[in-house]
Amino acid sequence: DTGVSQDPRHKITKRGQNVTFRCDPISEHNRLYWYRQTLGQGPEFLTYFQNEAQLEKSRLLSDRFSAERPKGSFSTLEIQRTEQGDSAMYLCASSSLGGNEQFFGPGTRLTVL
Amino acid sequence: KQEVTQIPAALSVPEGENLVLNCSFTDSAIYNLQWFRQDPGKGLTSLLLIQSSQREQTSGRLNASLDKSSGRSTLYIAASQPGDSATYLCAVNTDKLIFGTGTRLQVFP
Numbered sequence: 001d002t003g004v005s006q007d008p009r010h011k012i013t014k015r016g017q018n019v020t021f022r023c024d025p026i027s028e029h030n031r032l033y034w035y036r037q038t039l040g041q042g043p044e045f046l047t048y049f050q051n052e053a054q055l056e057k058s059r060l061l062s063d064r065f066s067a068e069r070p071k072g073s074f075s076t077l078e079i080q081r082t083e084q085g086d087s088a089m090y091l092c093a094s095s096s097l098g099g100n101e102q103f104f105g106p107g108t109r110l111t112v113l
Numbered sequence: 114k115q116e117v118t119q120i121p122a123a124l125s126v127p128e129g130e131n132l133v134l135n136c137s138f139t140d141s142a143i144y145n146l147q148w149f150r151q152d153p154g155k156g157l158t159s160l161l162l163i164q165s166s167q168r169e170q171t172s173g174r175l176n177a178s179l180d181k182s183s184g185r186s187t188l189y190i191a192a193s194q195p196g197d198s199a200t201y202l203c204a205v206n207t208d209k210l211i212f213g214t215g216t217r218l219q220v221f222p
């Protein structure tokens with residue numbers, strides 16, 4: 001069990017560019033979650049998947065954000081036309097079932113210049 | 114709408130003190146409550162999980178209690194050490210996690 005992994009760990013980009021992050025959950029986990037955390041705040045829910053189905057999206061997830069989990073394993077989160085306000089830590093978590101303990105990855109820190 | 118509040122926002126104590134961190138939530142319809150530790154610039158490490166039917170959980174020097182009816186949880190840290198310095202977050206699980214803003218703890222020698 002290697003835990004939840006995320007790639008890249010850090011990303012610096014210029015405003016207007018597109019970025020994509022990847023999350024690999026714990027292998028037997030059906031649920032995969034994305035959260036965003038800004039400085040001094042607790043993480044905020046963005047979206048989650050059960051297997052390949054995206055079951056809920058937060059209103060924080062604007063049209064510039066899209067997430068996929070095509071084969072029910074890893075997931076990608078893409079941000080198009082990045083803005084400075086997108087600068088944050090993007091956290092991925094997984095769990096075996098809904099309502100069960102969630103395990104987090106190390107996060108991807110995005111800086112938009 | 115579920116809201117989670119943590120008090121105090123920050124705490125600075127000398128080594129060896131016993132500590133109580135507080136977490137309150139507005140809606141008792143939760144699956145469970147998790148306490149996490151976060152070091153600066155890092156991800157979240159799960160410390161304790163309390164199911165909604167449980168009253169408390171213990172792990173080493175940590176003890177967490179849950180009173181679902183009053184919407185409160187406490188994290189008790191015994192004999193604090195400098196290595197305990199971190200931000201502590203509580204989160205209620207309503208299928209997704211809803212977090213408080215955390216308590217930033219500093220334990221000095």
